[in-house]
Amino acid sequence: MEDSRKTVAIIGAGIVGVSTAIWCLRDGHEVILIDRTGPAEGASHGNGGVLASNGIVPISVPGLLRNVPGLLFGRDQPLFLKWQYLPRLVPWLTRFLGHANAGDVRKRASAMTRIVGDSLAEHQDLARGTGAEKWICPADYVFLYRDRAHFEGDSFGWQIRADHGYTWQELQGAALRDYDPVFGPSIGFGVRCPNHGRISDPGHYVRDLARHAEAQGARFLIGEATDVVQENGQVTGLRVGGETVWCDSVVLA
Numbered sequence: 001m002e003d004s005r006k007t008v009a010i011i012g013a014g015i016v017g018v019s020t021a022i023w024c025l026r027d028g029h030e031v032i033l034i035d036r037t038g039p040a041e042g043a044s045h046g047n048g049g050v051l052a053s054n055g056i057v058p059i060s061v062p063g064l065l066r067n068v069p070g071l072l073f074g075r076d077q078p079l080f081l082k083w084q085y086l087p088r089l090v091p092w093l094t095r096f097l098g099h100a101n102a103g104d105v106r107k108r109a110s111a112m113t114r115i116v117g118d119s120l121a122e123h124q125d126l127a128r129g130t131g132a133e134k135w136i137c138p139a140d141y142v143f144l145y146r147d148r149a150h151f152e153g154d155s156f157g158w159q160i161r162a163d164h165g166y167t168w169q170e171l172q173g174a175a176l177r178d179y180d181p182v183f184g185p186s187i188g189f190g191v192r193c194p195n196h197g198r199i200s201d202p203g204h205y206v207r208d209l210a211r212h213a214e215a216q217g218a219r220f221l222i223g224e225a226t227d228v229v230q231e232n233g234q235v236t237g238l239r240v241g242g243e244t245v246w247c248d249s250v251v252l253a
Contacts, residue, residue: 005029009238009247011225014044015206017253019126021213031218032247033210034225034240040206049199051119052141054166056112057157060100105160113164120197132208141196142180147188148172158191168193221245 008024010017013035021031035041071079081089099105120138127133145151151158151170161168171179171190179192199205214220221240229237229244237246 006248007032007246008249008251009034009225009245010251010253011035011238012253013039013206013210013220014042014253015040015202015209017251018206018209018213020251020253021218022126022130022209022216025213025216025218031213032221032245033213033218034221034223034238034245036222036224038220038222039210040203044206045203047202049202049205050141051123051136051197051199053117053119053196054141054161054168054193055116056109056164057160058099058105058108058112060096061105061156062100062102063156064100065097102156105156106163109160109164117164120195123197123199127205127209130209130212132205132212135200135202135205135208136197137200138195138197141193143191143193144183144187145189145191146186151189151191166193 005028007030008020009032010020010024011034013033017033017035018039021033024031033039068079071077072081099108120136123136124133127136143151145154158168169192171192172188176183176187176190179190183190210220223241225238225240227239228235228250229239229246235247235250237244238250239245
């Protein structure tokens, strides 16, 4: 029987790279993790750590274009634009708004469901036995609206979620206040989504996972991967810091 054990070199020691390392180790492979600065020193250190399982609806949805003026010019709205940048932005913005149709939204929502739909459970499986479990906090994810009318104005997105099997609880008035008294009178409607969570400290979470990976046999190299070494069209290694790191497969994480 052919030995399926491989040496896998992973470029990047953020959450994607470290997670890949752990699953490769569990599958019986040798792992080399390569990063310029070390585990969780980039974006994985300071992100929000939200495990938004129902975050499947893209920003570019039908009706977005007619809402842009209000989002730009309303004093309490979140959208900001440096107008001198607009000429450079137009090509991208045109493509972005071109996807604001029902067909493209459904296509992207279907793809996102496969990626994030079970994110809480996936992180719990990943962290089990690593010492990083303590950073995972199961919690509800709550959408807040001024009133039911504003919620119903978001019906397209909620129908997309329903089509992919998501469930939720609608909270209004006293029920919303009983759920969390912090919500003031300007918030009249909420949607409680179960089976979500957050990572309380993403940096420590990734570093704990990395320590576990190293304890299980992963090698860490501090350096920059500059080239892929190939032989007969097959990857055989990476150039890192002027040296060759031999491997069977490369993951760019």
